[in-house]
Amino acid sequence: xxxxxxxxxxxxxxxxxxxxxxxxxxxxxxxxxxxxxxxxxxxxxxxxxxxxxxxxxxxxxxxxxxxxxxxxxxxxxxxxxxxxxxxxxxxxxxxxxxxxxxxxxxxxxxxxxxxxxxxxxxxxxxxxxxxxxxxxxxxxxxxxxxxxxxxxxxxxxxxxxxxxxxxxxxxxxxxxxxxxxxxxxxxxxxxxxxxxxxxxxxxxxxxxxxxxxxxxxxxxxxxxxxxxxxxxxxxxxxxxxxxxxxxxx
Numbered sequence: 720x721x722x723x724x725x726x727x728x729x730x731x732x733x734x735x736x737x738x739x740x741x742x743x744x745x746x747x748x749x750x751x752x753x754x755x756x757x758x759x760x761x762x763x764x765x766x767x768x769x770x771x772x773x774x775x776x777x778x779x780x781x782x783x784x785x786x787x788x789x790x791x792x793x794x795x796x797x798x799x800x801x802x803x804x805x806x807x808x809x810x811x812x813x814x815x816x817x818x819x820x821x822x823x824x825x826x827x828x829x830x831x832x833x834x835x836x837x838x839x840x841x842x843x844x845x846x847x848x849x850x851x852x853x854x855x856x857x858x859x860x861x862x863x864x865x866x867x868x869x870x871x872x873x874x875x876x877x878x879x880x881x882x883x884x885x886x887x888x889x890x891x892x893x894x895x896x897x898x899x900x901x902x903x904x905x906x907x908x909x910x911x912x913x914x915x916x917x918x919x920x921x922x923x924x925x926x927x928x929x930x931x932x933x934x935x936x937x938x939x940x941x942x943x944x945x946x947x948x949x950x951x952x953x954x955x956x957x958x959x960x961x962x963x964x965x966x967x968x
Contacts (some may be wrong), residue, residue: 720740720789721953721963724950725908725936726951728908729936729964732811733812733813735910736906737815738899738909738924739913739957740781740911740914741913742957743798743800743820744820745913746754746913747824748793748800749791749792749822750787750791769887771886771888773886774881774882778869779868779870781882782868786868788840792840795822795831797825797828798824800957801824802955802962802963804830804959804961805825805829815906817836817895817898817902818835819921820837835896836892836895836896836899838884838885839886840884843880844880844881845880847876852873852880859889891920900959903925904927908933909928910936910937911935911936912939912957913938914943916944929948934950936952938960940955
């Protein structure tokens with residue numbers, strides 16, 4: 720049951736910001752990073768796969784791991800939560816969609832102008848110049864998450880192609896972060912969907928929105944520690960709560 724508060728806030732809002740995290744993609748079958756037993760970091764050491772040093776030390780190992788993850792993304796389908804967000808974009812005049820996810824499920828659900836704070840796994844880039852590299856179409860042969868696969872190189876300069884994600888120790892893409900900060904400062908309603916709200920600097924966006932006086936809403940299946948910091952806490956899967964919210968609009 721959706722309380723009237725978030726529904727009325729959405730109806731009256733001039734600008735709505737949605738921040739999505741791994742929880743919404745988990746409902747499409749993609750593993751989160753920190754979930755007990757099933758999280759990616761339960762089985763893999765992030766320092767072995769998610770740092771520039773790791774890639775420079777063993778490019779084939781890191782590339783193989785990200786190809787395994789990319790294949791998982793390509794096999795996944797947008798869920799009802801992703802589709803509900805697309806419906807919200809169509810219903811509301813002003814909506815900013817910011818995601819911490821590196822998959823393309825929002826785009827495949829039909830959402831536009833998605834800001835990816837942590838990069839996108841489908842858009843690798845050159846190590847030397849940073850230019851985007853186009854991957855071949857189709858689903859790649861599946862590594863097992865630990866099998867080495869040699870990364871491609873650019874034809875013109877011979878430099879290695881790296882995964883298009885933000886690694887530990889790297890800065891977030893400037894344009895995406897500036898857009899996220901601006902949205903947080905301007906929004907009337909801020910939704911935190913499927914994210915623990917603990918990863919900085921993305922976690923600071925809720926504080927910015929709250930300081931501005933925005934109504935804040937959390938959608939999650941479990942406690943995150945944000946319960947006392949948001950205006951409304953909607954407990955449940957995004958694929959259930961968001962469609963219900965759209966129906967009330």
